[in-house]
Amino acid sequence: xxxxxxxxxxxxxxxxxxxxxxxxxxxxxxxxxxxxxxxxxxxxxxxxxxxxxxxxxxxxxxxxxxxxxxxxxxxxxxxx
Amino acid sequence: xxxxxxxxxxxxxxxxxxxxxxxxxxxxxxxxxxxxxxxxxxxxxxxxxxxxxxxxxxxxxxxxxxxxxxxxxxxxxxxxxxxxxxxxxxxxxxxxxxxxxxxxxxxxxxxxxxxxxxxxxxxxxxxxxxxxxxxxxxxxxxxxxxxxxxxxxxxxxxxxxxxxxxxxxxxxxxxxxxxxxxxxxxxxxxxxxxxxxxxxxxxxxxxxxxxxxxxxxxxxxxxxxxxxxxxxxxxxxxxxxxxxxxxx
Numbered sequence: 001x002x003x004x005x006x007x008x009x010x011x012x013x014x015x016x017x018x019x020x021x022x023x024x025x026x027x028x029x030x031x032x033x034x035x036x037x038x039x040x041x042x043x044x045x046x047x048x049x050x051x052x053x054x055x056x057x058x059x060x061x062x063x064x065x066x067x068x069x070x071x072x073x074x075x076x077x078x079x080x
Numbered sequence: 081x082x083x084x085x086x087x088x089x090x091x092x093x094x095x096x097x098x099x100x101x102x103x104x105x106x107x108x109x110x111x112x113x114x115x116x117x118x119x120x121x122x123x124x125x126x127x128x129x130x131x132x133x134x135x136x137x138x139x140x141x142x143x144x145x146x147x148x149x150x151x152x153x154x155x156x157x158x159x160x161x162x163x164x165x166x167x168x169x170x171x172x173x174x175x176x177x178x179x180x181x182x183x184x185x186x187x188x189x190x191x192x193x194x195x196x197x198x199x200x201x202x203x204x205x206x207x208x209x210x211x212x213x214x215x216x217x218x219x220x221x222x223x224x225x226x227x228x229x230x231x232x233x234x235x236x237x238x239x240x241x242x243x244x245x246x247x248x249x250x251x252x253x254x255x256x257x258x259x260x261x262x263x264x265x266x267x268x269x270x271x272x273x274x275x276x277x278x279x280x281x282x283x284x285x286x287x288x289x290x291x292x293x294x295x296x297x298x299x300x301x302x303x304x305x306x307x308x309x310x311x312x313x314x315x316x317x318x319x320x321x322x323x324x325x326x327x328x
Contacts, residue, residue, distance in 0.1 A: 017184060
């Protein structure tokens with residue numbers, strides 16, 4: 001089973017990389033694009049019996065390792 | 081007295097820290113490999129600067145799971161002095177031994193330059209020989225030194241006087257211009273609740289000799305030596321090795 005984990009800075013945390021990308025896009029004329037937030041994307045190959053178990057496992061490693069809860073939040077998607 | 085300098089794959093200021101302790105202060109010093117779960121009886125632990133595990137994932141995020149970390153945690157819990165410098169500070173944050181996290185510098189640039197920091201508190205083992213308000217000229221070298229913590233955590237740090245160093249200008253004033261990375265409240269270094277764990281982004285170990293442009297960092301090493309010698313916990317300098325002078 002495959003899990004996808006998306007990690008981004010929390011909304012309350014300033015993202016200077018996202019801001020720089022947004023500024024660049026605006027200077028290119030993409031005025032229809034508002035805020036940009038940069039993040040990380042992980043693909044995990046999991047040994048799990050069910051989608052639920054896979055989700056629990058992915059969330060556990062995201063909590064412990066993939067994301068730093070002080071500054072980041074994450075979202076998990078499961079491919080079954 | 082024996083300094084332990086932790087070596088992670090990617091540490092690159094381990095030799096500078098060893099040099100400051102061993103060659104300048106004239107103390108025993110030993111490298112502690114991150115996979116070795118023993119601290120070999122050292123009296124003080126330094127987590128040096130560098131790029132442990134290539135800064136993969138996040139700075140310090142992999143190093144915090146090193147086999148040596150439980151021993152450092154126990155050592156700190158028992159009151160042992162622990163100093164995290166730059167990447168070492170980032171490791172302490174990831175390990176939860178100090179609160180907060182590091183963000184990318186607000187201008188996205190790697191800052192490698194001498195800056196000024198003000199000593200805010202002297203009741204830690206690493207600042208006790210400094211004067212409160214003393215201005216130190218010390219280099220920084222980091223891309224992710226923009227200290228961040230939730231507002232209530234910052235309030236708690238301030239209320240309990242755990243901000244130990246603040247970026248300042250050449251006159252010692254805490255200003256926006258003196259802040260190289262955007263750290264909240266100009267925070268350059270903090271300590272733990274029990275005050276024995278100190279972390280800071282600037283590099284005192286690179287500023288211990290006048291010939292290197294500044295000897296202002298030496299006071300941190302002298303502080304911990306004085307702190308432990310006074311406690312009677314250690315025997316003092318090695319007799320056959322007189323401490324070197326403060327540099328040229």
